[in-house]
Amino acid sequence: MRLLIHTTLFLSVFIFIGSSRIFSVEPSPQVQADTLVNTADTVGVSVAPVTSLLVDDYKYDNGEQLNLSWVPSIDDQLIDGKVSVYRVYRITNDSTRELIAELPPGSNSFTDKNLNRHDTYRYIVAAVSASDDEVLSTTTEPVQPQREWINFRRGYLFLLALIIGGAVIYYIQSARRGKKLFVRKIAGLEAVDEAIGRATEMGRPILYIPGILDMDDVQTLAAITILGRVAHQIADYDTKIRMPVSRSLVMTAARETIKTAYQTAGRPDQYSDDMVSYVTDEQFGYVAAVDGIMVREKPATVFLLGAFFAESLILAETGNSIGAIQIAGTARPAQLPFFIAACDFTLIGEELFAASAYLSGEPKALGSLKGQDVGKAIAMIVILVGVIAVTIGNAWDVKFMNDVKDMLTTIFSTQ
Amino acid sequence: MKRTTVLVMVGAIVIFGISWVLKSMSLTSTTDHYIAKGFAITFAAFLTLCIFSFLYKDNPFYKFAEHLFVGVSAAFWMSMGFWSTIVGNLIPRVSETLSNYFKVPYHPESYNPFYFLPVFLGILLLLRLSRKVGWVSRWPLAFIVGTTAGFNFIRYLRSDFIEQVSATFVPLLVDWQGIGHFFSNLSLSSTGQFVAMLSNWVIFFGVLCGIIYFFFSKEHKGVFGGASKIGIWILMITFGASFGYTVMGRISLLVGRITFLFKDWLSLIS
Incomplete structure (x- = not known):
């Protein structure tokens, strides 16, 4: 009960602070320069100055940008224009003005980037004649860039994340309530049991390679998740596992995973930290060591699951040369051809991420897989509608289809 | 021996x-x-x-x-x-004394107390060396895995979902001025209307069939199974092209090593 009250209080304070930050009405930083009054800065009157110089905060950033806009000089004409360039000056806090940009005639806006939100900035835009006479606008009022906590431009991204996330939660709950969720057969994963069984019969170890990236890569995470299931079965069969890794954090995570698997299988005494060993972070040093292990220990089964680069074919070919059953999987398109050529089974792209759910059959993992399928269904429908709209809109200029195309382009914009 | x-x-x-x-x-x-x-x-x-x-x-x-x-x-x-x-x-961001000790320039303007968070998590990771409190090392690991999953969810949603979907909005009829005009101007030129249309049809059906192959909630039978087979064929053709391209890159690495042996070591080539 106390925990509940504390949690509620904490959340209330958090929400209050957050909402006051988001919804607080702050004075608009937009300032209009009074160009009619100040003409004292004019150095040589050969062209008219820019007017209506405005500076306002760039929306939805980390307080690093300001937008400037102005009405160009009346002497800035397409034909016989007298303005050769616009110069934008910035005054940071109370320092002297510095030139930050030179813009071609016809320019009427500029975005000043890489600012510090703790500093104040004032701006002047000068219209420069062909004889290099500058006519300055008035100086804007000091403005500070503002930081926004929420980027409302990504509203549709949030909505999509919500739909896919919601679908995942829905299917997890459905699975927990006992609803049977169907997942189609994945050939590579059907072979896992057979591969572990073969190693047991031959009395040889199983080599598990989780790629060469760290724990901040999703492919490594997927490899470690699959390892949990594989290690459980290895513990059941009382087979040996050998896992050389190239990252210290992966070593830690793999040891924890295998330890838990052995405990769950009821064989905690069989677990040893030596099952997982750190080799080196160096890509080809690691490959040299793994190749050496392969030819000396001759594992019956090799798992190559995770993120691989140029070493993929070297590892897969060495595994092939010793006659091991090889189950590979990666989401790196450039390395998949090598695995397909040299391994017995290959998990292509998302099959690697689906593998943990498929192997475990746990409600949480299966629900996640089904939720992702909802995303794919949405993608298929949107592509179908989008392509029809673009085709008809372009070919016959049908307004409705053009509107549909614009709507989908807005929703699926990456800005 | x-x-x-x-x-x-x-x-x-x-x-x-x-x-x-x-x-x-x-x-x-x-x-x-x-x-x-x-x-x-x-x-x-x-x-x-x-x-x-x-x-x-x-x-x-x-x-x-x-x-x-x-x-x-x-x-x-x-x-x-x-x-x-x-x-x-x-060190240059958190301590002047240590910066002086290691002879690196101190940057007080970059100081941020949040830098101590990874230091703390790193120390927790090292606690696994202790048998008594080794279990604490799971916390930073959980932190890394959790934040990675969170960050990547949005990153991949944008790059692998939204960008891919919007890039597939291609017209199946390019510069369309009627069927008669299409056949009367039929050409196999790489910049012609026919090749542009064919390319868009391949993109459209390739993406759609590829997604169907990776759809796990439905048995791949009937029309769905047929589309899935087309999807895997398209993937295999792509992999074949990628295989040849990458092998060429690897050959250049071999050439580099052989050049070293024959030029730098044996001086047989100039």
């Missing part, structure tokens, strides 16, 4: 010695440190040949090169991790 092995190793050492002397002599006119330079080039060539010897079978020379490579690189990365991450990034 077998007599043959001993003889081969002695032979290799003798050849190495002769090569070192000859290489050093050839460098006398070009560099002051010709003995050291001669040793470096000869040793690099020797290690290259040691690694290549794996193509024959596992042998003591390969083992030597492998262990040297692993040992040196592990130490190198350990050292790099300390000097670039802790001394290079952390």
Whole structure:
């Protein structure tokens, strides 16, 4: 009960602070320069100055940008224009003005980037004649860039994340309530049991390679998740596992995973930290060591699951040369051809991420897989509608289809 | 150790010695440190040949090169991790005393108390060395895994979902002015209307069938199964093209090594 009250209080304070930050009405930083009054800065009157110089905060950033806009000089004409360039000056806090940009005639806006939100900035835009006479606008009022906590431009991204996330939660709950969720057969994963069984019969170890990236890569995470299931079965069969890794954090995570698997299988005494060993972070040093292990220990089964680069074919070919059953999987398109050529089974792209759910059959993992399928269904429908709209809109200029195309382009914009 | 092995190793050492002397002599006119330079080039060539010897079978020379490579690189990365991450990034932002000690410029303007969070998590990771409180090391690990999943969810939603979907909005009829105009101007030119349309049809059906292949909630039978088979065929054709392209890249790496042996070591090519 106390925990509940504390949690509620904490959340209330958090929400209050957050909402006051988001919804607080702050004075608009937009300032209009009074160009009619100040003409004292004019150095040589050969062209008219820019007017209506405005500076306002760039929306939805980390307080690093300001937008400037102005009405160009009346002497800035397409034909016989007298303005050769616009110069934008910035005054940071109370320092002297510095030139930050030179813009071609016809320019009427500029975005000043890489600012510090703790500093104040004032701006002047000068219209420069062909004889290099500058006519300055008035100086804007000091403005500070503002930081926004929420980027409302990504509203549709949030909505999509919500739909896919919601679908995942829905299917997890459905699975927990006992609803049977169907997942189609994945050939590579059907072979896992057979591969572990073969190693047991031959009395040889199983080599598990989780790629060469760290724990901040999703492919490594997927490899470690699959390892949990594989290690459980290895513990059941009382087979040996050998896992050389190239990252210290992966070593830690793999040891924890295998330890838990052995405990769950009821064989905690069989677990040893030596099952997982750190080799080196160096890509080809690691490959040299793994190749050496392969030819000396001759594992019956090799798992190559995770993120691989140029070493993929070297590892897969060495595994092939010793006659091991090889189950590979990666989401790196450039390395998949090598695995397909040299391994017995290959998990292509998302099959690697689906593998943990498929192997475990746990409600949480299966629900996640089904939720992702909802995303794919949405993608298929949107592509179908989008392509029809673009085709008809372009070919016959049908307004409705053009509107549909614009709507989908807005929703699926990456800005 | 077998007599043959001993003889081969002695032979290799003798050849190495002769090569070192000859290489050093050839460098006398070009560099002051010709003995050291001669040793470096000869040793690099020797290690290259040691690694290549794996193509024959596992042998003591390969083992030597492998262990040297692993040992040196592990130490190198350990050292790099300390000097670039802790001394290079952390200390200049948090401590003037330590910055002076390690002789790195102190940047007080970059100070942020949040930098102590990874330090704290790193210390927690090291606690796994203790049997009593080793379980605490799971917390930073959970933090890393959780934040990775969170960050990547949005990143991949944008790059692998939204960008891919919007890139597939292609017109199936390009510059369409009627069926008669299409057939009367039919051309196989790479910039022509037919090729542009064919390309868009392949993109559209390829993406759609590819997604169907990766759809796990439905049995791949009937029309769905047919589309899935087309999807895997398209993937395999793509992989075939990618295979050839990447192999060409690998050949260039081999050429680089052979150039080193024949140019820098043996000086047979200029």
